[in-house]
Amino acid sequence: MISMTLLGILGLLVLFALLALRFPVALSMLAVGFVGTIIANANTFIGVGMDAGQAWSRGLNIAFSNLSGEAFEAASEFNLLVIPMFVLMGTLAGVSGMSNDLFTAAYRWLGHLRGGLASATIAACAGFAALSGSSLASAVTMGRVALPEMKRYKYADSLATGSVAAGGTLGFLIPPSGGMIIYAVLTDQSIGRLFMAGVFPGIILTLLFIGAIYFTVSRKPEAGPPGEKASREARFTALWQTVPILAVVLITIGGMYTGFFTPVEASSVGAFLTFLVAAWRRSLTWEKSRIVILQTMNATATIFLIIIGAFVFIPFIALTEVPADLVAVLTSLPIGELGILLIIILIYIFLGMFLETIAMLVLTIPVVIPIALALDWDLIWFGIILVIVLEMGMISPPVGINVFIVKSLVPRVPMGEIFRGIWPFWFAMIAMIGLLILFPQIALFLPETLTS
Numbered sequence: 001m002i003s004m005t006l007l008g009i010l011g012l013l014v015l016f017a018l019l020a021l022r023f024p025v026a027l028s029m030l031a032v033g034f035v036g037t038i039i040a041n042a043n044t045f046i047g048v049g050m051d052a053g054q055a056w057s058r059g060l061n062i063a064f065s066n067l068s069g070e071a072f073e074a075a076s077e078f079n080l081l082v083i084p085m086f087v088l089m090g091t092l093a094g095v096s097g098m099s100n101d102l103f104t105a106a107y108r109w110l111g112h113l114r115g116g117l118a119s120a121t122i123a124a125c126a127g128f129a130a131l132s133g134s135s136l137a138s139a140v141t142m143g144r145v146a147l148p149e150m151k152r153y154k155y156a157d158s159l160a161t162g163s164v165a166a167g168g169t170l171g172f173l174i175p176p177s178g179g180m181i182i183y184a185v186l187t188d189q190s191i192g193r194l195f196m197a198g199v200f201p202g203i204i205l206t207l208l209f210i211g212a213i214y215f216t217v218s219r220k221p222e223a224g225p226p227g228e229k230a231s232r233e234a235r236f237t238a239l240w241q242t243v244p245i246l247a248v249v250l251i252t253i254g255g256m257y258t259g260f261f262t263p264v265e266a267s268s269v270g271a272f273l274t275f276l277v278a279a280w281r282r283s284l285t286w287e288k289s290r291i292v293i294l295q296t297m298n299a300t301a302t303i304f305l306i307i308i309g310a311f312v313f314i315p316f317i318a319l320t321e322v323p324a325d326l327v328a329v330l331t332s333l334p335i336g337e338l339g340i341l342l343i344i345i346l347i348y349i350f351l352g353m354f355l356e357t358i359a360m361l362v363l364t365i366p367v368v369i370p371i372a373l374a375l376d377w378d379l380i381w382f383g384i385i386l387v388i389v390l391e392m393g394m395i396s397p398p399v400g401i402n403v404f405i406v407k408s409l410v411p412r413v414p415m416g417e418i419f420r421g422i423w424p425f426w427f428a429m430i431a432m433i434g435l436l437i438l439f440p441q442i443a444l445f446l447p448e449t450l451t452s
Contacts, residue, residue: 002043008320011036015313015363025359026302029309030067036316037063070311075304078264079184079191084300085267086176089248089274090132091295095288096278098245099141102127105238107149108230115217115224117153118163119210121146125167126174126206127242130249131274133176134299135357135394139168139402143409149227156223157413159216162395162421164409165402166209166428169391172357174202175253176267178303179361179390183383186310186365190380191263192256196446197380199253201388204442205432212424244280248273257446303358310362323370330371337375338437344368345389345433352393356401361390384443385436392429395422 011032018028042059046052074080093099106120106127113119124146125138132138143164150160172179175195184191217224230238252270255261261269278284284292317323330340351360372382394402397419406418436442 002039004040004043004320005322005325007036007040007043008317008322011316011320012322012363019355019359025356025362026305026309029306029313029362033309033313033316034063034067037066037312037319040316040319066315067312070315071308074308074311077185080181080304080307081264082176082181082191082267083178083303084296085264085271086133086178086181087299087303088292088296089176089267089271090134090137091292091299092271092274092278092284093128093131093245094137094141095292096281096283098131098274098277098281099124099128100145101238101241101245103142103145105235105242107227108235108238111227112229114221114226115159115213117146117150117155117227118159118213118224121150121163122167122170122206122209122213125164126170126202127245127249129171129174129202130176130253131245132171133174133178133181135168135171135391135402136405138171139164139405140409142167143406147406147410153225153227155225156220156421157410157417158421159213159223160421161403161406161410161413161418162423162425163209163213165395165400165406165418165422166212166425168402168405169394170202170206170209172391172394173198173205173384173387175199176270177387179357179387180383182303182307182310182358182361183365183386185307186314186362187369187379187383189383190447192266193380193447194383195253195263196257197384197443198387199446200442201384201432201436204435205388205428208428208431209425212428216424244277248277306358306362310365313362314366317366323367326367327370327374331374337377340371340375341377341385341437344371345385348386348389349392349396352390352396352399354399355393356399357390357393360393361386378440378444380447381436381440381443385433388429388433388436392426395426 015028015032019025038059041062042055045055045058103120103124106123107117110116110120110123121142125142128138128141146164147160171177175198177198180194180198181191183189184194213224248270251273252266255269256263256266333339348360372379394400403415403418403422407413407415
């Protein structure tokens, strides 16, 4: 006999060990959840006096039933249709050159300012995030466009790379965010309300990032020399070229806000409109179409496998009573709700130094959500805070994935230089979390008007 709490802790340790050995996140969760379910159920049956052979047999049957049932439930969840549609939307936007138009417009309006190219990169990342919903896609796409320009104007490597790495993280917050979709599915929250909750924080964080650039070049003017000033005609021409792209974003997000579209319908409309824009621009060749299809299938399959793994792992953790024990421990501490929230944030910041973002999200949800429910926190507001803390992990040393993405684009720049460049943006995220704690309505205003 083994205590359920000890079994849960051992399961988590094995899972972390598998991840440290670079096993795929989804398969690690499937393996631990499946084996853990066998042991947990066999342990329970033996505890009530059942023969050991029968207990293990029944535990195995329950584990297989859970594996097939949860896999089917995840794969057949209607709301998850938003994943392939929004992935398709982002992939179409990436291969058809829409990112170039976004950067050109931002550059012509901001590039003549000190640090303007870096600010234009942040603005373009925010715009592309509203099309792609992916932090990695935003960092790669904008990095290829912006980094050569910043090198040409002799920007400091730290500011150039830091702005691309940090700007890419906006894809995890600004809707349609893939991280929000997974959070919504695992916590049984409305995808549409979560998307709406990310709008104002996404805009404010974009402005805070631009403020961080202004602070950096104020202290060190040579880090971000001003570029050429575009003519008024060139500015408005560039802005006009982005109108179809902005129209797609406004129709998609606005349709969800007004209730004209459900999130699934909005994702389909967004993907279709993006396809029409790409076709109108004549930027889709047969080769690019093949790339779009393959990248969409690959990303969708990866996300669905992670969700299936989470659906198998979460029931196992619930069986072990680890979440309930943790709730009891934390709520007994004389630190109040704010103290508990700060502890959770600090734990996430620590985990973000070592774990990949999606892995951290699916691993911690079954543990932290019972705490949030016990303290009667709004799960929409709490989800936005988690998403921003997870964004911090994308640029935190030593594992920050966006930093490695940027490094692959500029191999000549040392990793230490890139990490030096991310700190102003990292503290901007801390400021955003502080604003959400002090003023929850930043995240809750739009979702509340959506349901009123």
